[in-house]
Amino acid sequence: MTINYDAYEIVIGLEVHAQLLTRTKLFCGDSAAFGGEPNTHVSPITLGLPGSLPRLNGKAVEFAIKMGLTCHCEIERNNYFARKNYFYPDLPKGYQTSQHTTPVCKGGWVRIRTTAGERDIRLNRIHLEEDAGKSIHDVIPDATAIDLNRAGVPLIEIVTEPDLRSGDEAYAYLTELRKTLRYLDICDGNMEEGSMRCDANISVRLKGETRLGTKVEVKNLNSIRNVRRAIEIESRRLIELVATGQTVQQQTRSFDAAEGTTFALRTKEEANDYRYFTDPDLPPFQVTDAFLESIKASIPPLPEQLVQKYTRELQLPEYDARVICDDRDSAAYFEQLITHTTNYKAAANWLLGPVRSGLNEKSMDWKDLPVRPESLARLIRLVEEGGLSFSIAAERIFPVLMSEPHRDALEIATALNLIQSSDTSEIAAWIEQALAGMPDKVSEYKKGKKGLIGLFVGEVKKLSKGKADPKLTNQLLLEKLEN
Structure with missing residues (x-):
């Protein structure tokens, strides 16, 4: 069966997690620095031990709002955090503290440029949350090691509307987003170290359709180039499924950059699977007019x-x-x-x-x-x-x-004796030497082959070791050759 890939439209939404450049974690004073010996940037609060109480990092809130203002978002004045419940070995508390119904930044847009021109990619939200730890699979034979240094590090999650239509547009969007994060000095954008991570939600539909197709999320994309590649590869797989009448399963997939393929990890969770509820240990926080104005004034x-x-x-x-x-x-x-x-x-x-x-x-x-x-x-x-x-x-x-x-x-x-000479007699001597060494070329020049002037200039430059003033050399050469 021949598949007409051009008959389909790719619909893409991106979720970008950007690690904020604060010195400490989102809810405690543990170091948020990258690296360090495993499990040394932890405390009872990072581990969620009984009796420990979190406290919000105000600098992280400032950074999130700074990004929101830059992306033309509406800033939510009354905010709270929720617990997002799920189990991963590297999630020490058994839940992630995140914003759910009140993201600190709503709406907004990012302008991109591609060969097709400029257009704005709408944002759904920018919200604050804490990072999980890291599972390491190549340190202990037949076992997984857990490093919780990253657990609790502040993130902003930047979520687009399903406005992107190609891997090239996704590439342009992520490039622009990373540039903005770096200009604001709130994230270093280093995808290799995991301080900026991207998940792509991809679906396909026939051109002209308005209803969205079943989406697939591709995770573990560690470079902007790989985001583009993964979108191109996965969208082709989805088109082939739809074109041949097969069912697209809503699932989470990973991208194998070496093989150039995606593979299934699990079926996609829905929001109600996480059993969100307001975090009882964190009071709501308000964004005041004065705080907002101070952030606006700090944007470079x-x-x-x-x-x-x-x-x-x-x-x-x-x-x-x-x-x-x-x-x-x-x-x-x-x-x-x-x-x-x-x-x-x-x-x-x-x-x-x-x-x-x-x-x-x-x-x-x-x-x-x-x-x-x-x-x-x-x-x-x-x-x-x-x-x-x-x-x-x-x-x-x-x-x-x-x-x-x-x-x-x-x-x-x-x-280094490199100062250019403007001494006419010195340059004239180099010219005499240069012309004396190529009488045939001089004769050709005088017969009309004027393009040879560049050859003579180059020879003078060589004899003078670059010291002859080029403009003066050209002027004196013309005077010499035309007389």
Whole structure:
């Protein structure tokens, strides 16, 4: 049977858990840091021992609201926590403390960009909850080890409406979401370490249908690329089931990245299976006007605002602006750099060219860039004033600054005898030498082969070891060849 895959529409909703960058857990003072020896970031409260009482971490509430405001959500003023009851070996209390009927952030949207253009992905909610521990299956032979360091770490769960229609849209959404979390400095977005995790709810239907199909949840997606792959693979499986008249079971599945397949874990639980009820140990909490205003005031400039600034005020191409703003630390560096130079296009060219290449070569992040913005600005000025060519500055001076950031660009260039010469007599001598070495080419030039000028400039550059001013060299060459 031939299946027309294009006749079907894929419907996707994503649930993203983002671990908040608080120092302590959601309901106690235990460390929320990643790592540590197993079961060392625990206390009676993390373990839910009798007589222990939780206390809400106000910073986690602030972070959740900050994300909600950024995503255009309505902020719930009166909140409470519920107990979500289920058994997992790494859930020490036998329930998870989560928001249920009153998520702190309601509605909202995230704008995505794909090759098809821009559109807004609606959010259903953003709510607070605590994380579970971690089951480890490869430490003790024939047994599962439990590490409860992560249990109780604060999370926000960001839930979309079923608005996404492809793996590419999911990829764009998660990329935008992670960028926002990082700009707000509330989550590092590291999916490999589990600080950002995604579950995808996928269903399919014939194009034109309005009723949603039976959904399948795919869990254990540890990278944005794997989310896209899992959606593409699972949606194809679902289309094949529907097209051949088979029943789609509502279930939870996992994705095997190595094999490129999904496999069933269990039938999907319904909300009533969790027996939610209000947590009796945690009083409701209210979001006051003053608290809300203080959070609004703390939100930094976000990528879209910076893109508008760079394109409108600094006249940068949109491509340059968006690449700079893709990373919070590169944008922060650029913000500092433009306080030391007004040559904004040159500053962008340096960041997108030599600086990024230098970081890649050394496997460094933007936040670890050793070259100070003022040092790079001085190097830009040297090129701008004709003291160095861009290629010499990028290939000879910048690598020295990367390894010896305390040094000055002019001092390095002087020590290496790289300062560009604007001495006409010195350049004229190099030109004479260059032309004398290729009389046939000179003859061809004079017969009309004007494209050879680049060859002559290159030869002068070689003889001068890059010191000859290119503009002056070009001018003197033309004068020499045309007379």
